[in-house]
Amino acid sequence: MPELPDVQVLKEYLDSTALHQRIADVTIDADDMLEDVSSRTLKSRLRKHSLRSTRRHGKHLFVEIAGDGWLRLHFGMTGELEYSKGEREPGAHVRLRLDFANGFHLDYRNTRKLGQIGLVDDVDEYIEQAGLGPDPLASEFDLASFRQALAGRRGTIKGALMNQSALAGIGNIYADEILFQAKLHPKAKVNRLKPKTVEQLHRSLQRVLSRAIEARVDPERFPDDFLLPHRDAGGSCPRCGRELQKTKVSGRTTYYCASDQRRRT
DNA sequence: CCTATAGCCTGACGGC
DNA sequence: TGCCGTCAGGCTATAG
Numbered sequence: 001m002p003e004l005p006d007v008q009v010l011k012e013y014l015d016s017t018a019l020h021q022r023i024a025d026v027t028i029d030a031d032d033m034l035e036d037v038s039s040r041t042l043k044s045r046l047r048k049h050s051l052r053s054t055r056r057h058g059k060h061l062f063v064e065i066a067g068d069g070w071l072r073l074h075f076g077m078t079g080e081l082e083y084s085k086g087e088r089e090p091g092a093h094v095r096l097r098l099d100f101a102n103g104f105h106l107d108y109r110n111t112r113k114l115g116q117i118g119l120v121d122d123v124d125e126y127i128e129q130a131g132l133g134p135d136p137l138a139s140e141f142d143l144a145s146f147r148q149a150l151a152g153r154r155g156t157i158k159g160a161l162m163n164q165s166a167l168a169g170i171g172n173i174y175a176d177e178i179l180f181q182a183k184l185h186p187k188a189k190v191n192r193l194k195p196k197t198v199e200q201l202h203r204s205l206q207r208v209l210s211r212a213i214e215a216r217v218d219p220e221r222f223p224d225d226f227l228l229p230h231r232d233a234g235g236s237c238p239r240c241g242r243e244l245q246k247t248k249v250s251g252r253t254t255y256y257c258a259s260d261q262r263r264r265t
Numbered sequence: 266c267c268t269a270t271a272g273c274c275t276g277a278c279g280g281c
Numbered sequence: 282t283g284c285c286g287t288c289a290g291g292c293t294a295t296a297g
Contacts, residue, residue, distance in 0.1 A: 003290070032273090059291080076291050078275080093275090112274045114291055155267050164292085173290045231290095251269065253289080 002059060002075035004137065004169030005212035010081050011056045014063065014106070017083035019051050021100040028117075030095035033110065035072070035118035042119060045069060046098065055123055057135050058168025062123045069121050076114030082107045132168040137209055146202040150190050157193065157201070158186040159250035169209075172252045173228065178208045179261065180227040186249045186256050188264040197265060231255045 002010065026043045028034075034042065045065060052066040063071040073079070078093075085104045090097045096108040096117055108117070120126040133149055134141050149166045160166050161175040170178070179186050182204035184197065193201070208226075215221035219229040225238050235244045237257040244255045 006290090074291085076274095077289070078291095110274095111276070112289090112291090114274065116292095153266075159267080162291095171290055176290095250267095 002079055003171035003174050004058060005209055005217050007056055007059050007061055007075065008213050009217050011054050011061055013081060014054055018106045021102055022050050023047055023098050024101045025099040027090055027097040030117055033095055033113055033115060033117050035116045037119045045119060057127050058132055058164060069119055070123055072118040072120050073108060074116040076110060076112060078111040079115040080109050082109065131165045133164060133166045135168050136205055143199060143202050147198060150198065153190045155190060156186060156249055157184060157188045157190050158254065160190045162250065174208060176231060176255055177227050178205050180256060181208055183260055183263055185261050185264045186254050192265050194265050227255065
């Protein structure tokens with residue numbers, strides 16, 4: 001699930017709950033999800049420190065450990081965070097639990113283990129080294145940056161939007177939504193797009209991501225013209241009412257409106 | 266540069 | 282009820 005808007009909501013959740021408290025204990029059950037760090041090291045880097053701030057880039061959440069370094073969380077398809085109080089043992093899919101001195105704990109849960117937990121010294125360096133593209137919600141991500149991100153690419157626009165080294169943060173779901181809002185066919189070729197289309201796509205992209213965040217990624221609070229709540233077999237287009245098409249683009253299940261998304265340039 | 270494919274891991278769902 | 286195949290919103294490695 002967690003794409004850029006979801007991770008932003010998780011970031012704000014963490015910001016409003018788990019910062020500035022001493023970590024009394026750390027439980028890890030995620031050996032195969034740990035990225036370049038041992039369970040032991042991670043534990044000792046976290047314990048007795050507190051979390052100071054967070055940053056998000058694309059689908060990655062970085063949590064500053066007072067003292068030094070950053071905890072990097074990637075959520076894969078099934079990752080989530082929960083801050084709560086209680087003595088209960090971590091549930092089956094809790095990969096990381098931070099117990100705070102105030103009796104609360106923060107759980108990073110991930111059913112399918114497709115995410116990652118890591119430690120990085122320098123966030124910008126990590127982004128660079130991981131080859132992540134720009135974050136489309138960063139203030140400096142203007143039309144020129146978007147053009148730059150698409151420059152020299154071929155293939156489908158949907159594939160390009162989901163390519164994390166072109167742009168960081170868009171996944172299958174939001175790619176569909178952005179293309180729907182831009183009234184563009186998901187198989188349109190990137191290098192065939194008219195400047196005007198790229199401009200419109202840039203607007204749709206920013207609008208979709210920020211609206212989703214405003215709605216706290218709750219489909220019930222999405223604008224009425226969003227595709228996402230209808231993105232299911234048998235779902236119909238919120239604009240024209242026709243049944244949505246289901247197909248594969250760049251290997252991913254894709255829903256679109258054959259009538260409203262005819263444009264390919 | 267691109268695509269398609271398989272694989273990582275687990276749970277939900279539909280068909281029999 | 283149980284078993285089995287399929288599929289899922291991430292990402293990588295491989296081959297072409």
